[in-house]
Amino acid sequence: MGESRQKFFFLPDRHTDFIYAIIGEELGFVGTALVVVLFGVILWRGWRIALQSDNEFEALLSMGIVASILFQALINMGAVLKFLPVTGITLPLVSYGSSSLFVTLGEIGILFNVARRRKRKVE
Numbered sequence: 001m002g003e004s005r006q007k008f009f010f011l012p013d014r015h016t017d018f019i020y021a022i023i024g025e026e027l028g029f030v031g032t033a034l035v036v037v038l039f040g041v042i043l044w045r046g047w048r049i050a051l052q053s054d055n056e057f058e059a060l061l062s063m064g065i066v067a068s069i070l071f072q073a074l075i076n077m078g079a080v081l082k083f084l085p086v087t088g089i090t091l092p093l094v095s096y097g098s099s100s101l102f103v104t105l106g107e108i109g110i111l112f113n114v115a116r117r118r119k120r121k122v123e
Helices: 019-052 056-080 098-122
Strands: none
Touching: 019 056, 019 098, 056 098
């Protein structure tokens, strides 16, 4: 582990734009599948939060946050797999970059707040 050659000689911006390629080279199919599964968990949980919320605004906000995170992930993965052009969008919660990480963590915090408000109303 940690001995991939592509990160030293070929890939530009390997710690931001092409981190998914490095995960694939170092961890193989299991690593890349795990990243996809974890984004699927974010989709599933966010969708459940949106469907179970009482307020229409909270439901739309939850769906928008989940769509924002997944759209960014799909664009990055599509660029790494050469399905889409390279746009400079980072992989949420994985790539190096403080501004992208802060925004994504803020979105997840809002999603947790919506879930907590829903939970309080039920009790």
